[in-house]
Amino acid sequence: MWYLVVIVVAALVSVALAPRPPQPKxxxxxxxxxxxxxxxxxxxxxxxxxxxxxxxxxWFGDLEAEPIKRRGGGKK
Known part of the structure; x- marks a missing residue:
C-alpha cells in the first residue's frame, strides 16, 4: 500500500517541477x-x-475588413 503513496507523490513532484513551455509571440x-x-x-x-x-x-487584393451586414435575419 505504501508504494501507491510513493508513486502518487512522485507524480505530483514531477508535474510541479516540469519546465513550462515558452509563450509564443x-x-x-x-x-x-x-x-x-x-x-x-x-x-x-x-x-x-x-x-x-x-x-x-x-496587385495583391484588398487587405481591409468589411463588416457583415444582416438583412432579414436569414429567413427565406
Missing part, C-alpha cells in the same frame, strides 16, 4: 508571406504546377 503583419511588387525584379515563367516563394506581382 503574437502574429504580426510581417509574418505573412505575401507577394511583393518591386521594379526591376524578374518575373518567373512557370510551366506546370510549381510553388513560387516571394513572387513579384502588380
Amino acid at each position: 503574437p502574429a504580426s503583419l510581417s509574418d505573412i508571406d505575401a507577394p511583393t511588387a518591386e521594379e526591376g525584379r524578374p518575373i518567373p515563367v512557370v510551366f506546370g504546377s510549381v510553388l513560387i516563394r516571394g513572387s513579384n506581382v502588380v
Whole structure:
C-alpha cells in the first residue's frame, strides 16, 4: 500500500517541477508571406504546377475588413 503513496507523490513532484513551455509571440503583419511588387525584379515563367516563394506581382487584393451586414435575419 505504501508504494501507491510513493508513486502518487512522485507524480505530483514531477508535474510541479516540469519546465513550462515558452509563450509564443503574437502574429504580426510581417509574418505573412505575401507577394511583393518591386521594379526591376524578374518575373518567373512557370510551366506546370510549381510553388513560387516571394513572387513579384502588380496587385495583391484588398487587405481591409468589411463588416457583415444582416438583412432579414436569414429567413427565406
